Amino acid sequence: MAVTFADLQTEAGLKALDEFISGKSYICCGKFTKDDVKVYAAISEKPSGDLYPNASQWYETVSAKLALSFPGKAVGVSLGGQGSPAEAAPAVEAKEAAGDDDDDDLDLFGDETEEEKKAAEEREAAAKKSAKKKESGKSSVLMDVKPWDDETDMKKLEEAVRSIEMPGLLWGASKLVAVGYGIKKLQIMLTIVDDLVSVDNLIEDYLTVEPRNEHIQSCDIAAFNKI
Structure with a gap:
């Protein structure tokens, strides 16, 4: 009108x-x-x-x-x-x-x-x-990756973890940490771009599904820090 x-x-x-x-x-x-x-x-x-x-x-x-x-x-x-x-x-x-x-x-x-x-x-x-120019936030994550038992090949377990590639994900240093009864867990650092990578989805959709779950029993976030 x-x-x-x-x-x-x-x-x-x-x-x-x-x-x-x-x-x-x-x-x-x-x-x-x-x-x-x-x-x-x-x-x-x-x-x-x-x-x-x-x-x-x-x-x-x-x-x-x-x-x-x-x-x-x-x-x-x-x-x-x-x-x-x-x-x-x-x-x-x-x-x-x-x-x-x-x-x-x-x-x-x-x-x-x-x-x-x-x-x-x-x-x-x-x-x-x-x-678009605004830089997305980043986070540093320390993750514990646990095998099924003491017979799990930890070298293959780490290879399975590092084989995951996606935009915004960068794998860092790692080490094996004894948890008892001859079992060791893989402790690994990773850096993520918050807008591109969700750690929960990384675990649920990539690390603990076939074929990687042949070596990986579970994953836990030991530390999570904003960069």
């Missing part, structure tokens, strides 16, 4: 403005234009920051812009006979900024222009690029 200047005197109109201006600095094209002055002039007072936070922030931004445009003069504009709270600003200057045409029936919040769509796409692409 079209929203006109007259609607901006109502709660529904201010709500529409607040939703439209969300995520934007200005009404159109990502920069301060006469459209901002037109809408600003149609609002009788600054929108409530509690009810219309986006519109309120935009109103302050436009007020600052107008103050820079008319230094030393009260900030206020008029349009179509309507005045803002400060009537002291010259209507002629505001009219020149807003344009001489009668825009009372202008659809303020219609479809996005091609420039707005392009700007939005560029912002989205930049955000995705920034997210």
Whole structure:
């Protein structure tokens, strides 16, 4: 539904403005234009920051812009006979900024222009690029890998462990530790990229399933530290 200047005197109109201006600095094209002055002039007072936070922030931004445009003069504009709270600003200057045409029936919040769509796409692409550049966290893990019995070939057990290769997984130093009755366990270090590797999945889906479970009876996490 079209929203006109007259609607901006109502709660529904201010709500529409607040939703439209969300995520934007200005009404159109990502920069301060006469459209901002037109809408600003149609609002009788600054929108409530509690009810219309986006519109309120935009109103302050436009007020600052107008103050820079008319230094030393009260900030206020008029349009179509309507005045803002400060009537002291010259209507002629505001009219020149807003344009001489009668825009009372202008659809303020219609479809996005091609420039707005392009700007939005560029912002989205930049955000995705920034997210990709962000380095994922890493963790250092000390894992105990236990054999079935004292007859398990520990060399083959370690080979089975190290044969697992996946992005974000790096095997480190290892040693055999006696646990009693002639049985030894393999204690091995590994470094993982947290976003790529889950230690629980590594154990459940790779280490303790065929064919590696021929040598590996169970695995435990002895230590887990963020790098």
